[in-house]
Amino acid sequence: MADALTIAKLDCFYGETQILYGLDLSLREGEVHCLLGRNGAGKTTLLKAIMGLVPSRTGSIRLGDVELTGLPPHEVPRAGVAYVPQGRRLFAEMTVAENIEIGLYARKRSRDAREAVLDLFPILRERLRQQSGTLSGGEQQMLAMARALCLEPRVLLLDEPTEGLMPSMIAKIRETVAKLRARGVSTILVEQRVDAVLPVADRVSFIENGRVRETVEVDRLRDDQELVKRYVGVS
Structure with a gap:
């Protein structure tokens, strides 16, 4: 399966403080790829870097054959990436x-x-x-x-979309993400709730200290809860 989005050796900083360290990630066409990790691991920074809101010093972000790195933020949506930030705004x-x-x-x-x-x-x-x-x-x-x-968009970025929602609304958000996948939209989903990830994800990447430590198919996550404890600290 082809990749919709490819991120390679991405370094990002806030001022002089480095947040992402040589981060590599691929998003397949029509995939829901979830990012899990503790607060401060770099998940939101990665989404902002894709959107050009946090500049990258080194590395590459490619949407298909289009290099996004260095594009001004207003050009990234026009290229085919949409972002729903935490807090809705x-x-x-x-x-x-x-x-x-x-x-x-x-x-x-x-x-x-x-x-x-x-x-x-x-x-x-x-x-x-x-x-x-x-x-x-x-x-x-x-x-x-x-x-x-x-x-x-070809790619949709969702940052904590179920935060603070009642179960019926969480189910609706999951249903919508599944419908978008059926239409060919590729989604990166940042979540803290493992139970929100399992019904909708295809793959899960664990981010720790600004690096992707491990990427697994969602079936493995269902079978191995120790992964969640190791990287997120909850079961």
């Missing part, structure tokens, strides 16, 4: 419809893209005139994903 005073319009405008997508994301999240169709800041946490997460998906 919606425009709270704007309506659901206006937040979605921002996603459409960012890559000059048509109304067909708008209808496609509303088909994925029917409840948002009922909330189009509602201010996004008044939505529930789960609805806000759906809106953040919908806005990103308006870009019609």
Whole structure:
């Protein structure tokens, strides 16, 4: 299976503090690849580096045949990568419809893209005139994903999408990620909850101290809970 995204020997810094050390990672076409690790391991930094929000000093990030390293952040979504950051970061005073319009405008997508994301999240169709800041946490997460998906990305980056959500909303997020995989979207999913990872992941990479220590098929993770204890500290 071909790789949608290939990261090789990536070094990233905040100021003079190094966060990622020669990190290597591959995301296959149509795969859900989960990143697990303790807080501060470098998971969010990796997503930001892919988006050009944290500059890399050395290494390569390739989307298919396109080199993303060095692109300004506004060019990365146009290349085909969408990012839903931790905390959603919606425009709270704007309506659901206006937040979605921002996603459409960012890559000059048509109304067909708008209808496609509303088909994925029917409840948002009922909330189009509602201010996004008044939505529930789960609805806000759906809106953040919908806005990103308006870009019609090849690769979707999700940072802690189930954080603080009730079980029914977590199930909906998992269902959506599975639907996107069926449509050929490749996803990198950062999670702390192992139970949220197991039903949807194809592979899992454990990140520790800014390095990928181990990458396994999800079936191995189900069979070997010691892996989780070793890298995350919980079972």
